[in-house]
Amino acid sequence: MPRTRTLEDALTDGWDSDGTGELDLTPSPRLLEVLGDIPYQPWQCLAELVDNSFDEFRSDLDRDPADPPAIHITLPRANTALVDAQVVVSDNGRGMSLQTLRDALRAGFSGNARYGSLGLFGMGFNIATARLGSKTTVRTSRAGDPVWLVAEIDFKDLQRRETFHVPLRRERKEDPLLHGTAITIRDLRPNMVDALKRPKTISTVKDKLGRVYSYLLRDHSPIPELPDDDTLAGSGIGLYINGKRVKPRIPCVWAASRSVTYSGAEIKAVQVIDRKLQDAYACMRCGHWHRHYDVVNCVECGSDDLELRQRRIHGWLGVQRYLDESDYGIDFLRHGRKILLGDKSLFTWVNPDTGETLDEYPIEIPANQGRLVGEIHIDHAPVNYQKTDFDRSSRDWNDAALYLRGEGPMRKTKAKDRGFAENDSPLGILFKAFQQNDPGIRCLIPGNGQSATHKLTSDWGSKFHEGLAEYQLDEKWYEAVLNHEEIKNRATTQGGSDVSPAGGDLGSRTGLDPLPLNTPNPGLSQPPVVLVEPEPPVETEEQRYARYRQHARKLYDLEGEVSALNLGKRNVSVFETTIPVADASGAYMPTISRVTSGLNLEVYVHGDHEVFREFGRDPRDYAILEISQVLRALARDVDTKITVIAAEVTCQFPDQRRTDSALRDRAAEVLRRVRDLATPVITAQAPQMWTLLSSDSKLRAERDAARVDPRLDWLGAIHDGRFSAYLSYDALAGLVRGAPAAFMDGAVYSMAWASWTDEQARDRQVSHVARLLETVGEFVADASHKSRQELVMTRLAIDMLDDIVARRE
Template sequence: MNQDFDLTPDPRVLQMLGEINLHQWRCLAELIDNSIDGFLHAARSGSPVDAPEIGVSLPTADNEDARVVVKDNGPGMSFDLLENAVKAGWSGNSPLSSLGLFGMGFNIATARLGLVTEVWTSRAGDPEEVGVRIDLNDLRATGNFKVPRQTRAKPDHNAHGTTIVITGLKPDQRAYLARSNNQKTIRKHLSRAYSSLLGKSEAGKIRLMVGGTRLSPRRHCVWNEERTVSYPDGTVARAVEMIDIKLAPRRYCTHCMRTLAPSEEKCPTGSPSCQIVETERRIHGWIGLQRYLHNTEFGIDFIRNGRKIEISNKDLFSWSDGETSEVEYPTDDQRNRGRFVGEIHIDHCRVSYTKDRFERDDPAWNEMVRIVRGEGPLRPIVAKQRGYAGNDSPLYRLYQAFRRSSPQGKNGLWSRVLVVRDNDRAQQMAELFEADDPDYLTDERWWQLVQEQDKEVLGDTPGDAGDTPLPAGFVDDDATPADGEGTPPESEPEPEPPAPPPPPVRHQLYELSRKYVHPTFRVEYDVQAYAVEPDDPDLPSGLPWVLKLDDVATRTYGFLVDAAHDVFRSTTMTPLDGLLTELTHRTVEFLRGQSQDPSVAGVLADFRRQYCVDTRLDPQEIIALATSVLGDIARAIPTMAEVSGEKLYEELEDGEKATIARRMANRDVPDHKPVIKEGRFWEYADLESLRKLFNRRPEMFFDGRFWNDGYSAIDFGNDGVTEQARRGVLARYDAYFGDAIWLANQSPSDVDRASRDVVIRATCSVRLLKSDTAD
C-alpha cells in the first residue's frame, strides 16, 4: 500500500526559531521590514499610501502585562495573504527588490520576543479586520499548526493597515525592553539601519515612531565631499570618494535566491519551481572621513534595498592572502582609533537568513571588495613586495592620503590629514551635529580648528581679525547714545564728534572657544576666546589675559589673551593653562560654602585631566608612539635601501638572525625566504639591530629618503670639517634612537617611575624620529 509521509513540522519548531540569537532591534526590524514592503508594493502597483507611518510601542515596565506592538497604515492583507504571511518559510516578496526575504523573519522575531502573537489587518473598504492568534504553548500542546481565523468590527471602513501585538514576553526580553537606556539604543540602531528609507523612498517619506519618538535618519558626521587636500607633487586627495559602478546583468533564480554563474544556463538545483530572471546589478555609495576618531564608531555600512544589513563593518580594512589575515587600518594611531566610514549599496548580494550579514561566499561580495578596495594590500610597500600594482580603488586612494591620525613629519600640517588634534573636542562637536545644531551641521567648525593648528606649526602670529566680531560685553563705554536719548535742542547744533577709534585687532582662538564643564560639579562655562594685542583696551595693562562674563543670560564668557606675553615663553605655561586657572577660581568661588566646598587644587586637577589630553604624559600612549615610529622606520627600509634584502641580512650577527627567525615563527610566517629577499625582515628584528643598521648605513635615511636633514649632501669643501659635521648629525639621531628604544622597551609602570624630565626628553626624541617624507 502506497502511503505519503506527513512532513508537517512539529509546532516546537516555531519555539526553536525563537532560540536564534537575534538582537532586539533586529527583531523589531524584521517586523518593520514587512510594513515597509507593504508601502513599497502599494507604490509600485500605482496605489501609494498617503503619509506612510509605522509605530512601535515598547514596554514601559517589567511586568507580565508588558507587550510589544508594531502598527502601520499600510495597504493591509486579505485572509489568504495573512495566512501565508504568518506561515514559516513562505514569502510572497520579490527577493530582488523587497526587504522581506526568506519568509522566516516574522516567525524568528516574534518567537524570540514572546510566546503569543496576534496579527490584525484590513484593507480600505473591508467591513471588518481579520486576525490570527499564535500561542506557541497552545500549538505545542495540540501538536498541530491549526489556529482559527478571527474577525472584529472596524469602525471606519476606509481605514487600512496591520497591527502585530506580542505578549507573554520572555523574562529576559521583557527586562531588556523596559529599560529606557536600552530603548534609546534600539532607536539609535533603527534610525541608522533605515536612514536611507526614512529620508526618501519609492513609497515617499516614511514616518517611523519608536516608543513615542519619531526617528530621523542617522547621518554620518563626515567632512564635506568637496573638501580636498593638494600635495606638492600635484596629486589631490578627496575627503569623500563617491562610488557608482554598473555591472553586467546576471541570471538569477528567484526560487532558490541565488545568482547563476555566467556558464550556467539553468539553476543547478533543477527544481520545477525555479524561475530564472535577468537582474541588473549595481554597486554604489561612498566612503569618506569622519570628523572625529573613535575606537569602535567607524567602518562601512553595507546596504540591501535601503536597509543597512551590516553597520560599521571593518572587513575591508584587513587583507588576506588565503592563509593569514592582517589588519591594515587603523595601525598608525597610538590608541587604535579609526575614522574611515561609508555606505555601500549591494542589493544583488545574498544575505544570511537572519539578515545581519552578507554571505561572503557569494561571488557578488568578492566583486564588491575588488571595486571598493582592490585586490592587493592597501599598504603600498607590502603591495609592491607581493607583486600587486596599479591599485586605484576608492579605499586605496583614501588610505594613502588619510590613514594617519596626525601629520607625517616633524613639521607636518594638520590640514594635510584633516584631523582635529583635540579629538575629545571633535567628538563633543559631533554630538552637537547629532542633535541637529545648525552651527555644527557643516564641517566649518572643524576646519577652523585645523587651520588654527596649522598656524601653530608654521609659527604664524594671529593676524588681523578683519571681520571677526568683537565679543559681546567688550564695547566702548562712550558709544553713541540711541536715537532720541540726550539729543540737544536744534537751536544749539552739537559739534561733529570725532571719528571713533578703530576696533582693536582680535583673532578668535577656535581651539579654546568651547563649552567647559567640570566633570564632577557640572559647572558650565561657554567661552569665546580671542588673541589680542598688549594694548587692547579691555586687557588690563601688563596682564597676559582676562576672563569676563559677556552675557549673563547665556553665561557666555570672553577670554582675551596676549599670546606674546612673557609668561608664555615657557614649556609649562600656555593660554589654555591660563584659562583653566580662571575657570578653577570661578568654580571654587561659585561652590564656596556649599556642601562640596572644593579646593583649588582638586578643581584645577579635574579641569586639566579633562581638557589637557594632548600634553598628558600617558605611559601607554607614549610607549605606543615609540613603537609605532620605530615600526615605521623598519617598514620603510626596503624602499630606502640601495642594496638587496639578502645583502642587508648577511650583515647581521648570528644572534640577530636568530631573533628574526624566532619572531617569524611566532607570527606564523609561512615562508621566510621571500621576506628576507624583499627586505621585510626588519619588521621582525630587534630594535637595537635597527639602530645598528642606521649607524652602518646612515646615507639610507637622510637627504629626503626618510628625514630631510642632510648627510651625504653635507660638503664644507674640507674633508675633515665635512666628516665632523656628518658625525654630529649621526650622533644626534643616534641619541634619538636610544631614547625611542628605551621608551619602547618600558612597561607603563616603568615609565611611571621614571623622572618627568627623562620621559619628556624621550617623548621629544620619538617625535623627532618621525619621517619628513611622504610614503
C-alpha cells in the same frame, strides 16, 4: 487479548494496493511555540516585524506624497500591568488581500522575499511574534475594501487543538479609504515585558533600529557631506516608538569636497562607489541568482519563475571626522537595511595562497582607533536567516569584497614583498591617503599646534550625533585643522606683535604688567615728549572681547565641559590672542576671562606675553589656572587651593596627557614612518646598506624579524632590502651617518645636505638628524621609570624628529 499482528498486516497497513504511499509531514503546532525559544533580542523581534512594512513602502513606487509612509511601534509602559501589556506594530501601507494574508502567515512561506524584500513574513514573522508572546492578531485592509481582514494566532490553542488552522473574520470599515496593516501581540512573555519596560532597553531598541534602518529613515536628500547623488539619498520613511520618532544615525564624515594629496594625486575624503555587474536571472521563489542566460528552471528549487535583474555594488567609502576604538568600519546593506554594522573584515588581508593574515588598519597611533567608514549596498548577496551577516562563502559576497579592497595588501611595501601589484582598489586608495593620524592638513586631523586632539574631536562627534546644529557640517573640524597649521607655522617663524610686553609675570596678580610701545620708561631721567591726542571713544566690554576674538585662534584641546568644587558643568572655550589682553580696569594680563550667557566660560590668553615668549611657560597652563580661578569664585570657595582645582581641571582634558606609554606610542609611530620612507632607499642598494650597520644593529634586526615573522627568509631579506622593516632607531642613525646623500634632502629626512658645500655644515645637518634618532632610541630601549623632566625632553625630541621626517605629498 489483542489480536497478534501478522507479517501481512505490517506489509499492507498504510500502503496503496500498488505498494506505494505517502507520509504526512505537517509539523506539530508546538513548532510555533518552539520558535519563541530562538534567541532573538527585543530589537530583532521588532525589526522582523517592521521589515515587512519597509518592504511594502519600498515596493509602492506610486505612493501619494501627501500620505507619507509611517510605521508605529507601541511598547508596554513602565506602569503597564502584565495582563494589559501588548506590542503593536502598524503601518499605513497598501494593506493585504485575503490570499496575500494567507501566504504571509504560513510558517516558512517566503514568496519572492529572498530576492526583493527584507522580511520573510512567514518564518521571520512567526519567530518574532512567538518570541514576544503567545497571541498574535493581524488586521489589514486595502483602500476601497469595505472590511478589515482579522486573523488571530494563539500558539497555545493551536498546540492544544493540534492544528495549524487559525480563525479569520471580517470587520466592517467605517471609512472605506483606510488602508494598512497592524500586528498586535498579547499574552507577552513575562521576561520580555520586564525587558521592554526598562528605559535602557527602549533606548537600545531606538539606537539599534536607528542604525539598522538609517538609510531608509533618512530624508530623500543625501547626507549633507556626501555628493548630491540620487543613489545616496534615503527613503524618508517615518518610524515611531511610543509616539517618538526614531532618529537615523547619520555618519559623521568629512565633506566630499575635502581632500589630501598623496603621491601627487588629489584623494577626496569620500569615494563614491557604483559598480554595475552583469545582469542575472533571480528566482522569485527561493532567491537564487543564475549567472548564465540559458537557464530555464532554478537550479536550487526547480521553479520556472525567473526574472532578469540588475546586480550592482553601490554606496560610498569615506573618512570619519573623529577616531574611535569601535565606532568605525563599513556598513553593508541589503535592500536598504544594514546587515553588517561597522564591519572591519576588509581591513584584514588574507593571502589566498598561504592563508597568512595581515591586520592592516588601524595600526597608526593611536593603533586601536580608526576612522575609515562607508555604506555599501549589495542587494544581490544572500544573508543568514537572522539577518546578522551575509553568506561569506557565497560568490556574490567575495566578489564584492575583492572589488572594494583589492587582491593584495593595501600597504605598498607589504604588497611588493608578497608579489602583488600596488593596491588601487577604492578602499586601498582611501586607506593610503588617510591611514595616518598626524595632525594637520596632510591627514585632515585637528590639532593644537603640537599634537592631535583626538579626545576633543571625539566629543564633537558625540555632539554631532546628538543633533547639535553647530557640529553638523565639518567646518568646525576643518577650522581646527587649519588652526593647528597656523600655530605650528607661527612657532616656526616666531611672528611678532604690535605690542611689546615689558613686565615679567602675571599682570596685576604679581605686579608686573606689559606696557605699550609708547609707554614712558620710568627708568629714564628725562621722560620723552608725549604728543597729546584726542581720546578715542570708550570701548565697550563687548567690543573689547570682539576685538580679542578677531585676533585670536581657538585652542580646541581646551574646549569642552569642565566641572569642579561640586559645581555643575561649564562649557569652556579658550582663545590665544596675538594682541595684549586687559581687564576691565585696563590692566594688561597674560589671561583674562568672562562668564557669558548660560554660564559658559571664555578664556583669552595673550600668546606673545613675555612669560610665554621669554620664560617658556605654556599658555595652556595659564588658561587652566584662569579656569580654576573662575570656578573657585563661582563656588565662593576660598579654602580650596587653586593648585588643587587646577589639577582637577587639567585631568578633564585628556588630550593634554604626556605619559610614558603615550610617548612610546608616538615613538613607535615615527619609527614606522621612517622605516616606510627608508625602505625604497635601502632596497635600491641593499647589500651596501647592510654593510653600514654595526654588528649590534644587525643582531637586533635579525632577532626582531625572527620574533615578528618566523617564516621570513632572512638571507633573502638582507639581499633584497626587506631587513629595513626591522631596523631600530640606532640602526637608522648609523645609516644616515654612513650614507647621508641617500637619506637627506627629502628622501627620508627634510634636512638639506647636498646644497651645502662646507663639510662642517653638512656634518651638522647629519649629526642633528642622527642625534635625534639616537635620543628617541635610548628612550625606547630603556624601560625604567622616567622623571617628568626626562619625559618633557623626550617629547621635544620626538616633536623635532617628527618635524624633520619627510612628508608624503
